[in-house]
Amino acid sequence: MAGESYNENSDVSAIFFDLDNTLIQTRKCDSRACNKLVEVLEQQYGLPGEGASESASKFLRAFRARPDDDSFAIDEWPAHLWRNCLPKNYRHIAKNISDEWLKLRFQYLSLSPDVIHLLETLREDYLLGLITNGPSRAQWQKIQRLGLRKYFDCMLVSGDLPWEKPDQHIFLEACKLLNVEPRHCIMVGDKLETDIKGGKEAELGCTVWIPLQKDEESSDLPDFTIDKVTELPEVLPNSPKLRRAAAAPAPDAIC
Template sequence: MPILLHLYKQRQTHTIPPLSFSHALHSLRHTNPHCSLTYLYDTLSTRFGCLRAGVGSPVLGTHLTRQVFGISTNEYVYERVQWRQSMQIYLLHIYFGSLENLTWNQKKAVLGSFFFYPKHFNITSLHLKMVLSGVKAVFFDLDNTLIDTAGASKKAIQEVINVLRYKHHYSKEDAIATCDHFQTKLLQESCDPASQMSIDELRVLHWEEAIQETRNTEPNRSLATECYSLWKSTRLDHMTLGEATRDLLTNLRKATRLLLLTNGERQVQREKIEACACQPYFDAIVVGGEHEEEKPALSIFQHCCSILGVRPEDCIMVGDNLDTDILGGLNAGLKATVWINKNMSMVKSPSPVPHYTIPSVLDLPAVLTSIDHKDSECRHSLND
């Protein structure tokens, strides 16, 4: 049963006193205007039994909750003790204008609440800036960090297999083999800036060669073009920025500057950026293929810092690739590197070693709140 519903029923049966948490706060402050935050904390903990003990469920006063969050008390649904605790602590500090005095564990609870319940609160940039005071910019990778490129590619390949089998009467084995040949060529792809061939023409050629290698036939440009068009359009259709990821970026941008740093050929990456519509969430977008060097080169990280007007030691890099995102961030002297490792249990000793390891970009808030309070030389996992 949601905690609020439980509270409502208790209040109706008069099993809890009518004095609300915020009323107690106002009352204590009025009767003892020079009392310390510690005194208030301890007194309210005793009164409501859950600021420190982690039990009980105080009612937050309608006036204060509406004033701070823009919503009424009955819109709250408290599902976790940590959520209740963090909101009470937060209200104390909002009331006294001293959010910066929170311990890092309390900041972690508060910030985590912001991101897990983004639609319920009107969070000002000031609140988050107090929490993330030491991080001036966050650099994000795109592929398999913010969007599921691998998953989109898998779906695109399956569509091509189906067309080859059911429209062009390939056997299942030949259809799969053709797609495997194409993906091998894609992994080995090298774009020569001096070449007159466009990326689209190059990838049509990949499909043409893959078809020839599988069936030992004459070049079939028409079929190769069909396969490429289907693969490309299907893949782009599935490159979406999830709602939770959009909320994460929206809230983060209230506190710090965001930059998208992605490797890859200019046209390919720009099409992905347009497909997932991520431009509005970033202060700047840097595509490696538009520069002389890509990640992990030091020059491109220096360029990113220059664009935002920040120092490397004030930035963090978030990405899924150890050899580009993490190595590049380490070599550039960034404040921290965060590795997105979806298979947390499969890599015991990653190299290079990131500062932090998390299974999803959605776990980033928990990391951000601890960065200012950990030695930058330490390496951490969300599961530590």
């Protein structure tokens, strides 16, 4: 963990979290689901190993580039992508593979026990907000399937709004919904160019960065850098109870 600065004169009232690769390890878990599907394609459908790996890799690249398309039903879009990524003589299994993808994806994306404990503990002392970029249906599907609503006092998805991170207005909208001043809020996220830059432009009290890659650099320096979200209590002021919770051994995570 690295600390830069903190405005000790501003009490923390609210903590805003990014979703993907902050609270849930989206990239890692989606990769794990696709790796499992390579086994399924080989063992259950007889697709040769190289073809199975290539199909899964093509799907993951396509899905990350465009996780939703409003011209399809939400669960039909992955099946459409699989049809385009599988060899022609295997495209008839696209729906089955897509169903298995969705099942595995949300199995691996589940909140880990230590993150659940963190959110439940934080809610005793702070208002919590979720601010996430992405298509509305895709992000709300994750929120609903993972049962996230109960942990947050407000949830903002950029696909529902005129702005997305790093536009300061999405952060200020969260402040407005929670009736708190920006200087009393913390933003926690994995992206310098959206979470940290936006939090600073909105003049939030503090920004906390959880880098996906250790060698990332930017002029938008965070106030604190931590390795994982469960280290957050270590940088919160005047919270010995939370620091004790953070120091306790964490349960094994799914991903």
